[in-house]
Amino acid sequence: VEIKLNSPIGNDMTLNDLINHGYSAIIVAVGAQKSMKLRIPGEELKGVLSGIDFLKDVNLGKEIDLKDKKVAVIGGGNVAIDSSRSALRLGAKDVQILYRRTKMDMPAHKEEIEEAEKEGIKMNFLTTPVEILGNNGEVSSIKYINMRLGEFDRSGRKRPMPIDGSECIIDIDVVVTAIGQVLDTSFLTKDTEIKTSKSRFFETDSKTMETNIEGIFVAGDAVNGPATIIEAIASGEKAALGVDNYLREGMAKEKQKETITIERTFELKEVKYQELKYQF
Ligand SMILES: Cc1cc2nc3c(=O)[nH]c(=O)nc-3n(C[C@H](O)[C@H](O)[C@H](O)COP(=O)(O)OP(=O)(O)OC[C@H]3O[C@@H](n4cnc5c(N)ncnc54)[C@H](O)[C@@H]3O)c2cc1C
Incomplete structure (x- = not known):
């Protein structure tokens, strides 16, 4: 496998x-x-x-100068935890x-949350x-508002709702946003x-990972959305098998086994026991 470093696909070299x-x-x-934006002033x-x-x-x-700075990290996933500890x-x-x-609603791994708390x-x-x-x-500084939990939302967690008049301001030097990736x-x-699919990640055939463009496959977070390493590896394996088949057979999907239907018509006649015995 030849690895070409510093070779972004984009302006100078396209697909x-x-x-x-x-x-x-x-x-x-x-x-x-790509980090999602907070979409707030400032x-x-x-x-x-x-x-x-x-x-x-x-x-x-x-070089990132954070010495003696007050940092606010926005979010509850692994990126928020890693950013805060870094x-x-x-x-x-x-x-x-x-x-x-x-x-308990934080998407970050439980052990990571505990380790972050221990670290301060x-x-x-x-x-x-x-x-x-x-x-x-x-x-x-940053102005934030307190939330209360409302009805369950599509994620199966209770929807956070702002509590009117509960805004507070805290002095902050650096804000790190970690509210999701696209x-x-x-x-x-x-x-x-x-x-792309409704979820705005690439759409592929679920078995071969082939996209709408013949010969172009997708694997990992680009199709799963932000997930885990093991899920990225699993989809990478599927894509590799899809490519293998594409290169060998000219199509990503395994060729359907040809099925032949043979139609035969039998005429059922009343056969006497004697005749039957004779035939065998
Ligand atoms: C902070 C953080 C912590 C995480 N912690 C965990 C964890 O503890 N356990 C776990 O299982 N998962 C964790 N994950 C998720 C895991 O890292 C991802 O699910 C996994 O790395 C996805 O693999 P991928 O190959 O699809 O994409 P990535 O690992 O994101 O790799 C994409 C690569 O493509 C390159 N690239 C992007 N655009 C271009 C372009 N135009 N041209 C060329 N190259 C390009 C990028 O530079 C990058 O190297 C974490 C993710 C983050 C961000």
């Missing part, structure tokens, strides 16, 4: 270019790496970071997670930010518009 360069099949495994201020980009920069060893380890003096539901991360449940306030273009389709061009 179609790959096909023109002689690649007979392509598996797209770009993940779900999100454009300096000091508001997306959790995914923040963690990427930490991993790349980029911020603390980078020297932040105070890191708190703001989550709109309760602790504060957690504010049933709160959601309504505005990020700034000074000279930089984050200075698919970044900016690398696609008109000639390779892979269809």
